[in-house]
Amino acid sequence: MRKNVIKLLARQLWQDAFRSKVMLIASALMLFLLLFSAYSGYENYHDQNFTRDEIQHEVQESWENNPDKHPHRMSHYGSFALRLKHVLSVFDLGMENFVGNAVFLEAHKQNTVNFSEASMSTGLLRFGEVSLAMLLKVIVPLLIFYLGFATIAQERENGTLKLLIGQGITRKEIVFGKWIGLWSLSLIFLISIFLVLLLFVLLESHNSMLTDSFLRYLVLLISYFLFFGILSAITILVSAFSATAKGALVKLLGIWLLFVIIVPKSLQAMGFYLYPTPSKIEMETAVEHDLIELGDSHNPDDPHFKALKDSVLLANKVTDVNDLPFNYGGFVMSKGEELSAEVYLEHQEGLYEVYHKQNNLERYSAFINPYSAIKNLSMAFSGTDFQSFLHFKDEAETYRFKLAQDMNQLQMDFIPNKGKEGPNTISSDYWKEFPPFQYHFLSIREVLKNELTSLIALLLWSILSVFGLLKLSTNLKAI
Template identity: 45%
Template sequence: MSNIISTIAKQTFKAAFSNKATLALTILLGLSLCMATYVGWQNFKTQQSQRLHYKELVREQWLAKPDKHPHRMAHYGYLAFREKHELSFFDFGIESFAGVSIFLEAHKQNTVNFSEAGFANGMLRFGEISVAMVLQLLVPLLIFFLGYNSISAERESGTLKILLCQNVSWKQLLWGKTLGIIGVCLSIFIPLILLTILLWASLSHWHISTDSGMRLLLLVLSYTIYFFVIAAITVLVSAFARSSKSALITLLACWIGFMVIMPRITQAVGVKIHPSPAKIAFADAIDTDISKQGDSHNPNDSHYAAIKDSLLNAYRVDDVKKLPFNYGGYIMAEGEKITSEIYSKHQKELNKTFEKQNSLTTAAGFLNLYLSIKNISMALTASDFKTFVDFQNQAEAYRYSLAQKMNKLQIDKISNIAPGEAEKPLAISRTNWAQQPDFNYRFDQLNVIMGKELLAISALICWLLAAILMLQYANRWIKTIS
């Protein structure tokens, strides 16, 4: 960086803090960030402790169940909880609107329930204060206030021509003003980063994984790029504007358009282009497909009657009681396999519809910087829709494994014959329940997240390159209006 750029940046930085209004806004924003950090930290501790408490309680109750028929245990079910990532206190994302637990039972796939929004009062509709919200929405307003007259005021006062006559090039002026504004932002952002690292380490019980460390590093880098691009746009608007007033109006109009209106429009358009079925219609479609395959609980069902006949022929017996395994368990396992495949098929189609709706918002990140940083921030803090879907998939895999394990226990350890005549009992030891591991959700590794968010990351990089190119070569167009 040349001495001229450095000098302009320092002067811009000093001028910002010499202005009492700017100093007051900066302090106010800093306090807002501190409050958002504290709220996020408390939110994480409260919700995570509740989920872990009930998770342990569910496990204790499962292990405490007495000797009984394994199919009864399959219907007793299991309650799976979605744990929070330690960085989710930074960005709430869809956390408050996504369910936190799901009841897992045989033959049935339930939805994720008990979202925070379901128990919150009407204030939640106005949004939640989080660190990400302040950084994404309020810091740009501070940057606009700092930079809207950075060059237009020089033009209005007549000092711009003097600067340009003193061997100061447009490129040096633009870069110097931009870096000066970035310096002001980082004076707030750097203490916040240190506080975030401290809280994050505390929430991780000081056991910091490499993956989480890389997530935080990329989060800081992404927001730094975001601030730089916003600052560059602000300075460029000021350079092109005829007056400070028109520059401020333009920037505020951009803030309203890109950060308030456009996100809602893109989501609404996505829903319109790729409509999703109503919950009742979705459930009805699943029930219709299952009914076509038959009912495993109905002994006269044609599909399962055919299975019965094939088993009798294969083992050369005339009664299912003479089979060397429990016939009921075998049928239950077959029915579970069929219903799970049908449910998974419908759920995947529904998730693809949601992904198509969201893909429009992600693609719009090339036109709207706010959308790209929002998607990246939620992904890195594991508070995005894709993480929620991944939890659903892991929970369903656990449910299927649990149901089939109970069916296998019934097949191997439960008699076909009535009590008193059986070699095997109609109930098995409770020690079998302990063999079923607890449900533990596993977050995606960073390399997987990077692959899923490649479009959003590409959009952010494109904005960065565009800002650099404009700062480098904008003088060709600015000269024509000076």
């Protein structure tokens, strides 16, 4: 293939595109949507993170300002964990508006994450919000299909394709020249949006986060670069195999509907049908049932904890809990916390497994729908996918469990048993020693591991696209 011929054909496609009023109107509309989505996304990110950070600070102050009291009362006083937004959530909102952002942490109980935007908004939110990623995932593919539907079909209709081949230009040069021209045309929108996003990354990423944010940014950029190459190849292939330009446009619009709307929505409904999830009431009832079977750590006559008491007395060679070298009440609460946490974890893992099965239907559909691949990668590397939410939930639970167990340990160490004299409270200085909750985002290695299927699917689509174009270049009909 001659590079100068390919460049000439690509340049011709650019000239034809910019002669059209559609390209000018589309560019103006994209500029408006880019500015609007960038401004609204940044405002939402900045305001939400500022508010959540302030509340987290107030929660810690409230915890530290508690007076001297019994440690077990402090474990029930509890704390809050708030989920901060990743800077790349400016780019892709993902599930951000549909999952909670705050959870109350207390002893013996795992509470749900509450206060999602969807729960406090009208049903219109379900139609989605304009974001930078939405422009690249939904609007730009439509533009690629519109700008490229006539690339080969119309030239065949006009007889220009036969003329080009007659002048010595090979079919391979024609196919790849059109493809590179259309692909490079789509990169105008990609580069514009990612330049704006780069500004946000540099402005908002702290020193410890800059490397992670920049690596995520690069993966997103490369992913969308490949995605637009795939869409451009599909456009050229459909145009080449269509008898007329009008027929090519209809087919491409059908493909867009299948990729973006029909397949994803159908798979979501199918996932829920095949793997139904229990309701909140059913889940809580099942957990409560298992907790009752384990025993009540607050009930001294409970059979399980009575047996535990006997074993502790035997191990310490005493006949009464008052003679133990530690507070027995704190010890019982500690064991009860371990047992209840295991029950919650067992049910939670079962629920997560159902969610994974539901999500895997769409994740594996990436091998037949490149939109699914880019959608999953876009959310994951923006920190707005379901795995990121589960990661926050797990970190909050780890903090809650440590808080409860540290309070139990303080009770064991400093509160005397009932039969002994001594203070029933400890100094408030201990509250100040307990660190505040700090959320750490998933590492890029973990994100890559979670989205390995989507990455492989996108790479396979890229290889298949090039193979398809090579195959077309040998079978392209001039008439």
